[in-house]
Amino acid sequence: MTGCSSIFADIPSRLPAELCQTLHAAPTARIERIVSRGHASAPDDWYDQAEDEWVIVLQGRARLAFADRAVLEMRAGDYLLIPAHCRHRVDWTDPDTETVWLAIHLESKSTSV
Amino acid sequence: MTGCSSIFADIPSRLPAELCQTLHAAPTARIERIVSRGHASAPDDWYDQAEDEWVIVLQGRARLAFADRAVLEMRAGDYLLIPAHCRHRVDWTDPDTETVWLAIHLESKSTSV
Numbered sequence: 001m002t003g004c005s006s007i008f009a010d011i012p013s014r015l016p017a018e019l020c021q022t023l024h025a026a027p028t029a030r031i032e033r034i035v036s037r038g039h040a041s042a043p044d045d046w047y048d049q050a051e052d053e054w055v056i057v058l059q060g061r062a063r064l065a066f067a068d069r070a071v072l073e074m075r076a077g078d079y080l081l082i083p084a085h086c087r088h089r090v091d092w093t094d095p096d097t098e099t100v101w102l103a104i105h106l107e108s109k110s111t112s113v
Numbered sequence: 114m115t116g117c118s119s120i121f122a123d124i125p126s127r128l129p130a131e132l133c134q135t136l137h138a139a140p141t142a143r144i145e146r147i148v149s150r151g152h153a154s155a156p157d158d159w160y161d162q163a164e165d166e167w168v169i170v171l172q173g174r175a176r177l178a179f180a181d182r183a184v185l186e187m188r189a190g191d192y193l194l195i196p197a198h199c200r201h202r203v204d205w206t207d208p209d210t211e212t213v214w215l216a217i218h219l220e221s222k223s224t225s226v
Contacts (some may be wrong), residue, residue, distance in 0.1 A: 001179040001201070007169060024167050024194055026219040028141030031167055054137050054144055056120060058171065058190070066114040076220035077171070080117035081137055088114070094214070102169070104217060106139040 007058060011035055011098055036062065038095030039043040046087040052106040053082045062098025065091040084108055120171060124148055124211055143218040149175065151208030159200040165219040166195045173212025178204040198222060 012019070019035040039045045041047070046067060054081035064072045067087035072080070082088055125132070132148040154160070159180060169192035177185045180200035185193070195201055206212045 001183040001184065001193075001195075001200065003180060004185055004187055004191045006190040007192055008190040012175070023192070026142075026165060026221070028220050029216065029217070030140075052139060068114060070114040071154040072114065072117055074117055077119040078117045079120055079136070080114075082114075086114065102215075104144065107141050108139070 007033060007100060007102065009102075010091050014019045015039070015098070028107045032103045032105065034101040034103055036060070036093035036101070037092070037097070038093055039090070040092050042087035046089050048081070048085055048087050049105075050084055051108055052084050054104040054106060055080060055082060056102050058102055060097050061094040062090060062099050062101070063092040097102040120146055120213060120215065124213075128152070128211070145213040145216045145218065147149045147216055149173070149206035149214070150210070151204070152198050152203070152207055153205050154202035160190055160195075161198055161200050162195070162218075163197055164221055165197050167217040167219065168193060168195060169215050171213045173210050174207040174214050175203060175214070178202050200219040202221040 015035060015037045016109055018039040019033075021033045023033055024031040057074045057076055059076050062074045064074065064089065066072070071091065120136075128148060128150045131152040132146075134146045135143055137144040137191055170187045170189055172189055175187045177187065178201065179185070184204065
């Protein structure tokens with residue numbers, strides 16, 4: 001066993017675009033770090049993912065919007081499951097600090113699409 | 114979309130034993146919250162898991178020990194992958210505050226045991 005890494009390390013001082021990094025890729029799940037600083041989805045740009053995504057905010061603040069018009073304010077520690085094909089977008093992230101997300105993309109065995 | 118939960122909420126004020134709660138169970142992965150307060154594995158009590166485990170400390174401090182004698186100090190934000198059958202134990206957790214872990218137990222498709 002060699003050591004551990006910090007989810008808060010190696011964040012570039014400039015973030016022209018949202019930073020997405022795969023921390024671990026397993027056959028059935030992918031664990032990803034996302035770092036935002038004021039980034040948001042373009043208006044009317046909706047994620048419509050084939051897989052369930054379990055996501056937690058570890059630092060910073062964000063707001064998710066859903067196609068059913070629900071809006072979710074999230075801060076450090078807040079998590080939720082975004083089911084496959086639940087259309088959503090990142091409406092806002094804190095422009096004054098890095099928002100660090102941990103996202104777990106879960107392969108759905110039962111998906112036959 | 115109904116809302117999100119906080120990983121730091123609903124921690125009992127007394128923790129006679131380590132608290133393990135499944136936050137999400139998918140066919141191929143299980144996401145678990147573990148809360149420790151001074152808890153540790155019994156001496157010579159080693160975890161030897163059939164699945165890979167990706168784990169991150171979200172609050173508090175902990176020390177993991179491995180069968181190869183490696184010792185790992187972990188604090189908030191530190192993460193690692195513990196491969197299947199990598200024998201390890203929780204050597205120490207902070208007795209003065211809750212240590213909150215997020216553990217992702219990953220089914221290994223290639224495991225034929």
